[in-house]
Amino acid sequence: MDLPNPAASARLQAHFFDGRSARPQRVQAWVHEGQLHLQSEEDQSLRHFPLREVVWPERQRHGQRQAELPGGGLLSHHEAGTWDDWAQASGLRDSLTVRWMQSWRYVALAFVLSIAAVAGLWAWGVPWAADKGVALIPPAVEQQIGDQALSWFDQKMLKPSKLARAQQDQIAERFAQALQKAQAKAMARDRGAKPWPAYQLHFRDAGEAMGPNAFALPGGNIVMTDALVQLLDKDSPQALVGILAHELGHVQHQHGMRAVLQAGMVGTLAGLVVGDFSALIAGVPTVMAQAAYSRDFERESDALARQLMLDADIKPRVMLDFFDRIEALRKKKGDRDSLPIAFASHPADAERKRFFGAP
Template identity: 50%
Template sequence: MSAPRLAGDWFDGRSARPRPVDVWLDGTTLHYGEHDVPLAQVTWPERQRHGQRQVLLPGGGVLGFADATAFDAWALASGRGDSVVVRWQQSWRLAALSLVLLVAGLAAGYRWALPWAADRAVDAMPLSAERRVSEHLLGQLDGDWLHPSLLAPAQQQAWRERWQRMLAQARATGGPMQPERFNLHFRAGSKLLGPNAFALPGGDIVITDELLKLLEDEPDAALTVLAHELGHVQHRHGLRMLLRAGAVGVVTSVVLGDFSSLLAAAPALLATSAYSRDNERQADAYGRALARAGGVDTSRMAVFFQRISEKHAAVGERSLAIAISSHPADAERVRFFSEP
């Protein structure tokens, strides 16, 4: 049985004038007129719904077929059926399945692969590099989100001494391990930031004048908040969050071609400390253990949550919530800090 033939136009790559030829396949060889070429050297066209078919030949030649339907039928009869990819593209059901699988893959990557990769990067990053990140971020925050503290030097020293006494007692009584390096910074917060406390990668802990004023008659609550922030430092939550958000931001920036939003968002992200629930619970457990080992009454956190709630209810949306009050639910955390 002779191979099926199809009429086409041959462009030799040197002249724009087409030459009519008969085209057929013989095993692994493509014949056109008096010429032939191994199929391995030919670029075969994918089947599409519209448009002519073109077979690309070595050396710049082209075989053109105006009747796409006739070409598809000839190719099928000659044993050149559609590839799996082409059949997939031609089916709306398979295309929809591809979209579902893509979305599921991206979601799985965001949920599991991204945190895993960020955690491995954190484990590999030396503390000296993390400290440089912290210094850079603190410099960005100062002036935009933070301003020099208005607390008198004597007030700042009194808070530092309370803090150091608690830490020293916790070490003496076998409290949880404390980070190798951390510093306490006093700052006045902007109107948007308000009463707040947060930890930066590398051990810089910032507490605002507004929060200390809110808790000036509740030093145990303020110390427990600081112990909670030290928990974020100990477990390197800030760096993990920054790397995870940065990975998503890099992908978005590559797609959009704009890295400015990624760089601008980093300080705000850390200032509002949008930690995961697991990170918050881990910092809560560390903070409660450290504060209690340091002789602090952690049940006074009930006052903290109440006052923060009232403060933000009064100002509405004009200020950012302090992260420690955001999640898990306040009632759950009040019980946690109050239970024996």
């Protein structure tokens, strides 16, 4: 409550409790020169309290009004309207917060501003905090997180691959050769170019539930489904290289770890501070299965994949085979969202076709 005009001297009959006895004392109360003055009607004794030390009641409360006094005392009045009239006549103004709460316009404005603040925090604050939090996670912990996530998928959604070992090895070798060639060109172009992150390629049978798919987990585990291999390996094997390059982009930029941190920001950051990663590890599989990478993450990985393919002398246009065949499968199933690719909200296919199809 704001301080009054020192000249105000309106009087209020009220009850005073001294904090030591339960018996109320009838008093006259008035405000003058920055002090609350109380005069007992019984013995005419005076008490004085600095206004800045008095805790005044908020006007939105109905019924009895009570002011908390220094030393544990209490000034009370049973009629809210009489108290409010006295407070106004004494120059005691409601605080800015109370005045806002008394106006529906201000309440509506505060609500809108709160929503905007929360939206801003989610849009910019949480991603920023996640980026900073990733740096606090030791590589060994991130690897442990990815391994546990893969174990969860193997138990809940995936089965051992039915592909021949020779075919798996051929795909893995083709990708490794592309990485080696791209790394050499990158180093020739820029001696400070970073090496590719460590990764482990796993083939799994995902059945109809996941279909042709590939996804990356924290720590470098990359999973490719048998259905995706069957869709492309026979006549468009380089498209598989492009898909793996895209997933390697998620690994390099730690998109999976950042998504997990964003999903459980408060608890996760608390764990990072104290060095307890158990809750984070336990929650990762579910988050990875349900969460979608942001489109910015997907574009970042697409950019890495396209550059990697160019450096490996692979035409990025081969990725159009992948998009066209996925679209054909979707139309055949009659469900635009029946084939989620890498658990992600990728940019629209038309946008990605333009990106990879550009000369």
